[in-house]
Amino acid sequence: MYNQARYSARESVLHRTDPRVKLIAVLALSLALLNTAPLGLFIIVIFLLVVSLSSKIGPLELLRTTRPVWAFFAILFLIYIFTTAGTPLFSAPGLKYISREGLYLGIVQMSRFFLLFIAASLFTMTTSQADITMALENLLRPLRVIRISSHNVALMVSMALRFIPLLLQELNVIQEASAARGADLKGKNLKDKMRFMVYLSTPLLLNVMRRCDQLTEAMNARGYHHGPRTYLYELALSRTDYYALGLIAAIIVVLWYVG
């Protein structure tokens, strides 16, 4: 997921669209997806297909981003078809019967999660991490009323994203250092690997704490404070963004209408 659905800088309408609009669209579509009929799902498929083509991201490329969750989809499908009571379609010896309702629900629910994933991938593939956090910061600004700093929330998200590759590097270094001292895991069984991971977690945790400490100092040294701050770019909605918002609103109304 991390590599496949990563931002890919291209020149397209979707790439140029304000990140707030894209984030709102993904959230609205996600909510609509949870409670829409097969016709609604079909409308969303057509919409996502058109959006994907307009963003110069091919459907196959988009489909590949779902690969890490195929197992999850399969498990979800199996749970629905084997646990939903209804008219038996067929049964096999030693197996509980599969109902028509179970098959229907399995396909619909799997499609919902699949489309949700595709919509999120389209968002992350056309929006840089910097833009995502900026959109988050902007959209959460009303939370100031209840004394929640949208800037701090956005900063936490951006830090978490920024530190993922760093922590992976750190883990790799610790693993290599352990292997250099004879603790090589190649060919070991799962139990040994699990035990080793617990052993690795101590230096990793200590290093993370040390990094946090130094990062805090570096941020303070660069004048970080809790008050308001300014940004490299300020987001501004263009006419196209308003059209996009209108389109999303129209789709949501249609989905609500078709149930």
Add this chain to the structure above:
Amino acid sequence: MITVEKLSYAYKPGTDACLRDISLEILPGQYIALIGPNGCGKTTLLKHLNALLLPGSGEVVIDGMKTAEVRHHALIRQRVGMVFQNPDNQIVGMSVEEDVAFGPGNLGLPSSEIRRRVSWALELVGLDGYEKRLPHTLSGGEKQLLALAGLLAMRPSYILLDEAASSLDPAGRERVFMILNRLRSENIAVVNVTHNMEEALQADRVLLMANGRLITDGPAAQILMQRDLLKANGLVPPLLAELSFRLGEAGFKPDKPIRSVEDLVEEIKKWCHHDQNLQVQNGLMSGVAGHV
């Protein structure tokens, strides 16, 4: 001007002090090398100059503002910028340009001014064209240059480098010192913590610390040529000091103190014009070079 007056500090009350009775002044435009063995208190002293640590006793005053007064901290950190040893632990932004913009953003500057400063700082450190790159894809040296750009974009009057050039290759170091020289000409003071004595030799002034105390403070060429003083404090003298000492053992007596490579060359030339008695010691390989 930065004034440090009888500064003492211990990380925990009741433990040994990391800084003991330190007094010094830093003037605009000075380039100072802060040297000393590991654990002598160099980084602790730097953190006091940026108000990251507050004095246990004594005081630190930055352009008339006492660091002990929290209300001055925002302005102090604008005036005094600091780059740490490990660049990974000081990069905040998710892209190169966003990281450089972090400091100016904290100052509340308008976006147009932030963009101007980001582009100026990246060009100065040679990272122009890297604006959209993810920081973790940069090399160690590039990350350190990025950290320096982040500091420069705040337009500080004083720059503190905590072994910031240690992860750079020779070309990167050269670039950093070229930038620092340019900044000195704009009256910006630089305090560079370093273990590299050749690097320290480039400074106007050297502060030598040991066991939390300021042992000596004076012109770089004077302090760094004191081979025995440096060795007594666990430091390796610069090649120039070692060479002068060895030449002295072979009978070389300069007319004036050696403070630079140019001084040494000049004195050797004078020495060569005199009648020389060459002594060749047992067990010592001696080379004779010259031209036809």
